[in-house]
Amino acid sequence: xxxxxxxxxxxxxxxxxxxxxxxxxxxxxxxxxxxxxxxxxxxxxxxxxxxxxxxxxxxxxxxxxxxxxxxxxxxxxxxxxxxxxxxxxxxxxxxxxxxxxxxxxxxxxxxxxxxxxxxxxxxxxxxxxxxxxxxxxxxxxxxxxxxxxxxxx
Amino acid sequence: xxxxxxxxxxxxxxxxxxxxxxxxxxxxxxxxxxxxxxxxxxxxxxxxxxxxxxxxxxxxxxxxxxxxxxxxxxxxxxxxxxxxxxxxxxxxxxxxxxxxxxxxxxxxxxxxxxxxxxxxxxxxxxxxx
Numbered sequence: 001x002x003x004x005x006x007x008x009x010x011x012x013x014x015x016x017x018x019x020x021x022x023x024x025x026x027x028x029x030x031x032x033x034x035x036x037x038x039x040x041x042x043x044x045x046x047x048x049x050x051x052x053x054x055x056x057x058x059x060x061x062x063x064x065x066x067x068x069x070x071x072x073x074x075x076x077x078x079x080x081x082x083x084x085x086x087x088x089x090x091x092x093x094x095x096x097x098x099x100x101x102x103x104x105x106x107x108x109x110x111x112x113x114x115x116x117x118x119x120x121x122x123x124x125x126x127x128x129x130x131x132x133x134x135x136x137x138x139x140x141x142x143x144x145x146x147x148x149x150x151x152x153x
Numbered sequence: 154x155x156x157x158x159x160x161x162x163x164x165x166x167x168x169x170x171x172x173x174x175x176x177x178x179x180x181x182x183x184x185x186x187x188x189x190x191x192x193x194x195x196x197x198x199x200x201x202x203x204x205x206x207x208x209x210x211x212x213x214x215x216x217x218x219x220x221x222x223x224x225x226x227x228x229x230x231x232x233x234x235x236x237x238x239x240x241x242x243x244x245x246x247x248x249x250x251x252x253x254x255x256x257x258x259x260x261x262x263x264x265x266x267x268x269x270x271x272x273x274x275x276x277x278x279x280x281x282x
Contacts, residue, residue: 046253047249047250047252047253048249049248049249049250049272049273077249077252077266077269077270077272077273078273079270079273079274079275079276082275082276088275090275091275092272092273092274092275093273094248094249094252094269094272094273095249096249096250096252096253096256098256098257131248131249132248132249132250134249134250134253138242138250138253138254138257140244140250
């Protein structure tokens with residue numbers, strides 16, 4: 001009887017330790033990162049749209065903020081409801097400016113910053129696609145899109 | 154008082170004899186007759202559900218086609234019309250350049266924001282990545 005009680009206690013302690021270990025592992029795996037998105041265009045950039053995702057689906061978008069250009073005063077468009085719900089494993093971000101061409105960014109400009117929560121233990125593999133870029137007169141223009149990542153909070 | 158006349162006495166003997174035989178005769182119940190009648194009845198009733206099935210089958214195909222057409226119209230048409238309406242610049246695709254074109258056309262901010270919201274919606278858009 002005594003040995004049986006001892007076995008139960010040992011099993012309980014082992015289960016508790018395992019759960020703590022698992023929790024610690026999950027906390028260590030989940031981390032935040034900042035993704036700065038740049039559009040490089042030789043023509044003044046009046047409108048842009050990109051889509052960002054992580055190849056393994058181990059990303060949750062937690063916020064999107066505006067870029068550097070003063071031509072883009074409004075917050076970019078994105079699916080705020082899905083982000084607020086914590087269900088955005090990808091994000092489509094877009095914006096435009098009605099400012100004159102002279103005030104629009106030319107060259108490499110940070111258009112947006114995406115804050116993400118990463119859950120996997122492996123390094124994130126971001127996939128970034130420029131969906132559209134336009135000039136001040138509305139015509140599509142060729143542009144290049146790149147990203148830089150930083151460690152988040 | 155009128156007295157009934159005896160009729161048989163007036164009929165010929167041969168006819169009276171035949172009538173008497175006929176009155177005594179009994180119907181012959183042949184098992185083969187029963188079988189023929191039963192088989193005939195079975196055939197008749199067996200054919201009825203089949204005909205009913207055929208009638209249903211005859212209507213099933215047109216009804217299914219009509220239902221499919223109705224579903225296609227109800228499901229696909231609104232999205233198609235919506236996407237066509239959202240293609241402001243006529244490029245054949247709906248993206249932020251359409252919202253930009255709408256904004257440049259002096260449209261009200263609410264319409265521009267609504268179009269932009271549809272463009273970046275994660276629920277409606279299919280990812281190309």
